[in-house]
Amino acid sequence: MRLHPSSLHDSLQDPVLGSIGFLNEVMSRYPEAISFAPGAPHPDTLDDLDTERYVDRFIDYLVDEGRSPEQARRLLLEYGPSRGIINGIVRDALHRDHGIDAPPNALVVTVGAQEAMLLVLRALFRSAEGVLAVANPCFVGIVGAARLLDIDVVPVDETELGIDLDALEEVCRSSRAKGQPVRALYVAPDFSNPGAARMSLACRQRLLDLADREDFLVIEDNAYGFTAPAGVELPPLKALDTARRVVHIGTFAKVAFPGARVGYVIADQQVGSSSGERLLADELAAVKNMVTVNTSPLCQAVIGGMLLEHGGSLTELSRCKSEIYQRNLTCLVDTLDRYLGEGLHPGIRWNRPRGGFFVRMDLPSPVDAALLEVSAAQYGVLWTPMRQFYLDRTGDNRLRLSCSYLDPQQIEEGVRRLAAFLMEETDPGRTVAVAADPPVAPG
Structure with missing residues (x-):
């Protein structure tokens, strides 16, 4: 054959x-x-990684939360829930360090940020309906995921202050006139890959206002925000998101180590017309069931233990x-x-x-x-x-x-x-x- x-x-x-x-x-x-x-992360950041100690630390946490030692151990050896087992720890860290206020059930732990991108795009885009806007230049991971899913991608030039918002507004208007409105925008507001642009606070707020006015979602990739010098940190878009326009994607590849392949996505958008309906995170978890089933509980335990050893703080x-x-x-x-x-x-x-x-x-x-x-x-x-x-x-x-x-x-x-x-x-x-x-x- x-x-x-x-x-x-x-x-x-x-x-x-x-x-x-x-x-x-x-x-x-x-x-x-x-x-x-x-x-890639610097090799020195991978020295002296005691994964066994981190796993033990996470097991102690599970026992403190009410599980028996045997139940805690089995949790790490079985499939586990598709949305993850460290959601509360990650949610608390994001709230403490970045001001992101979302419930644990709005968070799905993924196999790196790349899986998060694939899940979000699959859930948001129906066949031939709407386009994904991206900064130009753009990280190849999101473009590759979109092409795997037959999603049309439109470029918007990037300036030193991030995506050109005037150009984005024009793209929204022209795409809508063609019958393919901008459904979502992928953006990395802090030191983007590859352009290294960073959005100012005023630009972040203006982007959220534009998303609300033009009715699109913002897919925020926050891989490099932690590298900002002390004193010049800016809040992620999700921390400023009062209208639930932002789907926030993060990864532990750089702040912990890439071999764990642990990322996460916060998707607190309601699906349905009433407050009792499902969240977008529930839909992502359903898609994940058909893609990777779950993220390795053992890898999650290592990341959870690392966070706990650092006071539950990403910073x-x-x-x-x-x-x-x-x-x-x-x-x-x-x-x-x-x-x-x-x-x-x-x-x-x-x-x-x-x-x-x-x-x-x-x-x-x-x-x-x-x-x-x-x-x-x-x-x-x-x-x-x-x-x-x-x-x-x-x-x-x-x-x-x-x-x-x-x-x-x-x-x-x-x-x-x-x-x-x-x-x-x-x-x-x-x-x-x-x-x-x-x-x-x-x-």
Whole structure:
């Protein structure tokens, strides 16, 4: 039996779906290269993770809540409820640290943020009804999930203050006129991946007002909010959401560790006309029953134990990690200034975010897979082309640098190599090798 690609779902031919596998492949081919590609947690944050201690801590919590030791142990070894077993702990942490006020039954614990995105999109979008608006550039995970589900995606340009709200309002009007209104907007208000934009408080409030006026839901991805420097934190959109317009997605991949594959979604929107009807979270749990059945109780126990050991606080759990990422981001920007600043290469520019994992760089020539190969093979430095982060392919001259996975010494040497590469190989007259779509790193 040989299947023809045309007999399979169209999304399987989309370069976005193949992009996630790029990182391991290219890093394995160039193991000595310094990689600014992966948006992965720093290896030091994974040292001394005593998962057994965290599980024991969570079991003690269950016993304190009234279960016998045997009942607590069995809870971690069986399938468990589809909506999760650490919902109350996570809900309390979000309320304490971020001002999000939602009942535990509005929260579903998921297999990472990626499953949360898939569940939310499947529940919200009926066939060919409505479109998903996203920032341009946008995280490939949400675009890939939408294409798997045959959901039309429309791009809205991103500014340094997040999604362009004037452009979004125009997209709402034009989409409605075409009979396909904007059903939902995906947005990462804090240090987005890959653009590193951050919405101001005024922009957050204006977005919520626009969502209410134009009748769409906001899917908020809060993966990088914890990296904000002390004193400049901003409330998540969900904390400002008085009209229940925001579906809030979070993950423990960065604040705890990615191998647990534990995320969550808060969906407190009522389904039905009376207060006694179901919540959207109930619908997500029903979909999850058909996708992954449940999130590993053992992995949830590790995350629950980690939170409990840090006083039930996400802020305390992530404090040391946030300091590492702030250190690395400052190091990256400062080193770029030293090697490429002061007019040394006028055609090269980069942004200076105050948090997150990423720096966006503009070049005077196109960025493609062939250029990445030269950078890796001849200069020993890797980065991520940004073309596939753009739905309209306007990012041909941009690359993304991630600083999360490296030490300051590696960042220094990596930027030195990057500068040598850019000074020698970038040429405003160079054309794009359009035959091969550039790969995209995950995270």
